[in-house]
Each structure stands twice: as structure tokens, then as C-alpha cells.
Amino acid sequence: MIDITLRINGEERALCVPASRTLLDALRNNLKLTGSKNACNQGVCGACTMLLDGMPVNACLVLAANVAGREIVTIEGLGEGGTLSPMQQAFIDAGAIQCGFCMSGMIVSATAFLAENPQPSRQEIRAALSGNLCRCSGYVRVIDAVILASERMGA
């Protein structure tokens, strides 16, 4: 067991984990942050996407002990003071959300991408979200949502 400290959504959190524990498991099971989902368990579907020092990662492929001391943002940390972030609001308003299971990872990926490319084309959004699988939407409204967020944040 390893004692580590993670900075999660702006808060220092101390935890004790086996060396083999993934960041996803540590957050879901040790810290009860269940917004990030485990859907494929091998880094293919993106449902567990969170930000590690601002970069999107598949938390099911990251060992918690390897990221001690680093800055992590999950879906629960995107909004400020209990409000939703512009990206979260855009996903609601564009009608992009159906079953919702992929949405935490999808919204986190889209957030990281828009920070890098504030006015993307639809094709650029598709490339950026290619690591996030959704089985409900057919993606059209997901792309609509990112465009909507881009327009609102640029305005």
C-alpha cells in the first residue's frame, strides 16, 4: 500500500492505495467521486476521461501512485461554485445527452479540446472526440454541443 496525495478538483486529498490501483478506481472507490465511468476498462471508450495537469487522460490506464502530487480535474470539478461549466450547459441545451454514461468523459474531453482550440470546425471536433465512444447519440448533437459552447465562450 502506498500513501499518496492528489490534488483533485482544487482540493488536497490523501489516500492509501495498492500500487496496482488505477486513478479511476482510486477516485471512484476510495474518494467516492463516481462521475467518471468505467465502461471498457482498457482505454478505448473514454468514459473515464479526466484532466491530468490540464491534459485529458483515460484514468483507467493511469496508476494512482504514479500521479501523486499532480493536479486532477474530473467532471465534478468543471463547474465553479455549484454551477455548470459552459460546456456542461451546452451539452444540455444541444440535447446531446441520452443515457449519459459516456457523457462525463465526453464533456471533459471537449472541455480540454476547446481550451486548446476555441473556434474549431466540426471536423476538428470529431477528431478531438474520436477517443470518446457514445452508443446513443450518433454524435451529431454532441458536435452541435461543442460548437454551441465555442460560440457562447467566444461571444
Next chain:
Amino acid sequence: MSDIESAIGKSPPRLEAVEKAAGKAIYTGDMELPGMLHGALLTSPYPHARILSYDASAALALAGVKAVVTAEDITGGYIGLVCKDESALARGKVRYIGEPVAAVAALDEATARLAARLIEVEYEELPSATTVEQAMAEGAPVLHEDFADYAKIYQAPEDAGNLLARAEAVMGRGVDGFDEADIIVEGSYEVGAQYHAYMEPVSALASWGPDGRVTVWSSTQSIFRTQANIHEGLGIPMGKIRCIAPRIGGGFGAKAEVSGQLIAVMLARKAGAPVRLVLSRDEDMITMRARHPGTLRVKTGAKADGTLVAREMEVWLDAGAYADDSPAVMNLVLYYARGCYSIPHVRALGHAVYTNKLRLGAFRGFGNPQASFAAESQLDEIAEKLDIDPIELRIKNAIKAGEQWLGGQRITSCALVESLEKVRDASDWARPRPAPPGRKRALGVAAMTHTSAFLSSGAIVRLQGDGTVILNVGAVDIGQGSDTALSQMCAAALGLDIEQVSLATPDTDSAPYNYGTNASRVTYTVGQAVHRAAMQVRTQLLEHGAAMLECKPDELELRPGGRIGVNAEPARNAEVSFADIAGRSLWAVGGPITGSGSFIPNDPPDPQHTKLTGFLGLDALSVLTFGAQVVEIEIDEVTGAIEVLEVWCAHDVGRAINPGAVESQIQGGFVQGQGYALCEEMLWEDGRLVNPSFMDYKFPGTLDTPDKIHAIILETPEVSHPFSVKGVGEPPLVGAAPAINNAVSAATGLRLKQIPLTPERVLRALLAKG
């Protein structure tokens, strides 16, 4: 009434959108109870073997292990919706690789998984039959020796070895009708096994209370089917079983029947603590369900002018190791064998065969995608042979409202011709599509229909003290948006805003019965029950209003926002609010205001019209949603890869309660159908699934799907429904494979007869053609 019904025809954000966007929605795997243990499965390594003995001593000796269960812990009978042949854990024999044999409850998941591998099971391996051909061969190993003794709700074949079900439908003069044809086209089509790939793997949480009742939260499409399966499979009285659906991460058919809940209940009972069982993705793929692979021989006869006169279809479906929904799925293949055309003479013959594979089951489309891929592909061959435009041919033969479907029921509403015209115009069908060198472009079309009226639903509407209402339906929203649409209908029936309607969590302790979220049925059937329940509330509101306003009930009208006013001469300004009425009912006169509604469609087949043998009931499937889809594709002649560029989908949904949700269903359904057409296929070698992961089983992502999926909503009122609605969950998937296949034909001249159309298959065909 337009003001009163202001809640429908709009697309408010779905009720649970905020919690899902915030990451706060609670799915079964997110739940924890005090003292909760974690479950893990041991599954069969053999496709077919006899279980000789269990030894759980090593597993139980591991620190943290609290219970092990095997078939010896089963306290009930066999389960299955149409044929009771299955148990929570393998009993006596295993019949597929991945079948749950034993399970462990332990303090943490890693310990549970480790302990499961320490359970020793002694097997006697048996010869296996992992394909339909092997299972039907003479002397094939029989999967279910006791098949004749199983309880069934259909007429099963006798002494038929592994033949689970056989059904036949004959209408008109059957195959004799081919004598009216000028041309006949015949072909054999193969369809692959598609995995549902809901994002949330199967999960269940069971907790026994001190009162001897068990509560089960699970990822299910039906709390009532879950309850019934626990009751039948474990012998627990229904009143002792409480099933609840938290948020559900997709289902698409696979979570309609049992999926791990019984195992969680057994573990929790034995361990004396709550147990949560969450499957990993590979376990889910190996043990759950998929769409039936199969072979379809199809023959169509037409007159020289394009009039279709006869259709024959012979179907062989691989049912896997347990019956599950297979006989019903096979029946529905036959139900759609005629396509949506006025073909007078039809013979459709179907078989479902046990094999040593995971059970194949319900999946969005329920037999229709298989039938439509074959029949709609063949229709384009006829169009080519007769030199008739494929859309013209379909319009010429299109079935109309009032005509009889296979089975004899009359079609209540139909905008098939209009659907075809809409996609023809929107896609600019006749315009040639030039492509860069080395590539070919073309359009393809398919028409489709699907039923939406099936089995029973209920609704309870309760007026609360503040004049708002709680709607309780027991139907599970698995992501399609029914919670929002049903709330919109309830609001419209009472003149409320959607914010004034709250939807109860599906819970068998309080909800009226609902068969489940499948068959595109929720909006249609639950909508009927919601209307009936709301009308009872409305009557009571008006009676109170009449007493309070000193007039007759028929002089009153509902007004938007929860008010009742006088609509009589001389005009009076007097109004009472629902809150005033609720106060009167709760504290003075009449008691609480509650309405309940029940609904089951009942429109049996006509034996004079269609001779049906071996079928389950086909009652009241005649509320049909029609549609047409056109796809534009591009083929890379070097790689054989197919890209879908743009799609036009028109569906006659009756009335769109929530147009945004309808569009989402059309777009998402089409893309799932595109996966079925192009890339998704579960592959087995000697009964072992070789691609049990999202890495090796590929379904469409953002770079594989068209950016323009035009959803064209046609509102032709459905006369049998108080809100004029029909279902739209399934039809958008059904057309994708034949439309894409027809586009491939148009682009290349190939007539491919097997899906998925993988680059390898397309390239081989291109090379063979030269």
C-alpha cells in the same frame, strides 16, 4: 386546446440532463450501502460440459471472502419469458463458454475476482455444437435433453433435437403465388452477430432487509421482468421482492430480461450483507446477449410492370444456449418478411436453433433488421432487372393505411409513400455523385416499418397539496427520453407546465405494472395509460371545481398552469387553482385526488387472412411506424472501406411529443444500424468469443459517422392514440444496412449478401468481379 397542450411538441432539456451533465447521475455501479460486499463470477471454460462437482474451500479460505454460491444455492425453478430453460447459475451442465457457474461475495472486488478463480469445478466435457449447421446435423449433441418438459408459451417442435422453435406464416396463395410473376429473384443472405455495446455494463445491487424482503437496484429495462425472474428463479414471493431502476446507461434490448440480478440476490442472502455485482466489459460480452446471426433465403416474384406478387422467406436463426427471446425474435423476422408492401402471396418459414454460444436475444429491431437487410436488398435487384427506379418501385408497391398486415390486422396510419418522396427530394436522388479517382460514390435507399403497440402498461397520477402532480409509470428510461416525453403528455392532459409534473423513480413497490422498455412501446402504450389516469384526475378536479364555483362541471374548462375557470354565459372571472382543489380534497371533501390508467392493446390476428403455425401471439402489433432512408456512401476501391457521407431519414412518428428526442433517436438509431452494416460482428472460434473488448469489437466513433444525418419527422396522426403518437426507437436502425448495401450495389454493381460489409469482404468481392 392548443394552450392547454403547450407542453407537447416542444423539446425541453430532458428531466435528468442536468444531473447527467454534472456527473451526479447515479447508476447501479455508483451505489454503495453500509457493509456492502462485491460480487464476482466464475464462468464456464467449456462450450458444453457436465458439472460433476464443486469445491469452494480454497476460495472460502481466502481472507475477505464472505460467500460462494453455485447452482446448489438455487431455490427456485427455471426462468425464461417464452421457454423456461435457464437458471441463475448453470445447473447440471454448462452450455456456453462464459456461462456463469459460481459467484463470490467478498470485501472488495479484487478479492472477489481472485476467489472466483479459486473455486474448483470438475467437468466432464461433452461434444459441442457451436453453429446452426452443427446443431442440426444428424447425431448432433443435444443441448437440452429435457426440452420437452420445459414450460413454454408457444407450440414447440417435438423430438426436434436442438430445434428450439419453428414457425410458418402463409397468406394469399403462399408459394403458389409465384405463378403470377414475370420475374423471380432469389438469394441467400447472411447476417452477423451484433453486440449491444450499451456503455454501462450489466450491474446489480441486492440488499435483504430485516423484514425478509430483498431490494434490488439494477441496470434493467424492466423492473417488473426483473421481479418476475427473481420470483420464478429463486422461489421468493413477489411481495418480498422490490426492484428499482436508478439511471440506466443504455440497454438496446439486452437488459430486458435477466442479467445478474439473481446472482446478486443469492450472494446477498448467503453472505447476510448487501452485494453489488458489476460485470467487466469482457465478462459482459462473453456472458450476456447479442443480435441473432443467421441465414435468410429470400425469393420475390414481380410482374413486368414492377407489381410485387409473391414473397418467400426461409430463416435460420442461431439462438445460442438458452431460449430467452429467440422464438419471439424469429416470429418477428417472419412478421416483417413481406416488407412494407402489398404483396398478396407470402410464405415465411422460420427456425431458431440452440447452439453452444451465449444466448442471442432482444436487440433494437428484434428480427426486423435481419428481415429488412435481406428483403430490401433483394428489392433493388428486382428494380435493376426491371429497369425501374428503386424508389419508384417501392412507392408503386407501398402498403397503405387500412390495408392488412401479415397476420390480418389493419394498419391504422401510414405515411410510407410520403416518407419515400421526402427522402427522394431531400437527397436530390437523381443527381449523379461524382467521386475522386479510385473511389466510387452512390446513393442507396431502404424503406422500413416497425410496431409500437405491445403488451401492458399502467400509470398513476396523484395530485399533490400544492397543485402539482406526481406521475408514476414504472417504465424505465434507458436513455431514450421517455421520462420527459411521458411527463410532457401528462402535463398536456391537465394543462400543466412540464415543471409541474414530477416523475416517480421506477419501483415495483409503488408503480403500476409495465412490461418493459422495449418494442418501441413506451411512448405509445404508457402514453395511453397516462392519458387515462390524467382524465380521471381531470374529472375529479372538475367535480371539485363545480362545487367551489357553484356551477356544473361541464361549464368548466382547464386553463394553462393548473387552474379551472368557468366557460359559460354569462362570462365570469371566477377561477380556482389545482392547489385550492387539492386543499379542499385533502382537508374537507372527497379525499386525495388520484387517477390510474391501464392499457393493453388487443387486436388478434385473423386466421382467415394468414395461416400462422408455431407463433407466439401477434396480438396488436398493427400500430406501425413507417419510414424511408437514403444514404450517400463512398467506397475506396483500393481498401474496400465504405464511408457514409450523408443520410436522410424520414419516419412517420404520428405526433412528435418531443421533436428533439425523436431526432436523437433517429440519428442514434441510424448510427447503430451503420455499425451493424459495416463493422460490428462478434466472432467465435469453437464456441469461444475471440473479440470480447471494445478494442477488438469496433463500433462507430466520431470519425466513422456522417456529420449530416437529416432527421425528417412526418406527423401523420395515429388514430388509435389520444396524443396521436407512434414509437420511433427501432425503425431508424432497421433501414441502415439495406440502404448502405443498396448504395454499394449502385456504386459498384456488386450484389453483396452478407453483413457486416467489412473492407475485407468488399475488397474480395471487388477483386473477384475484376
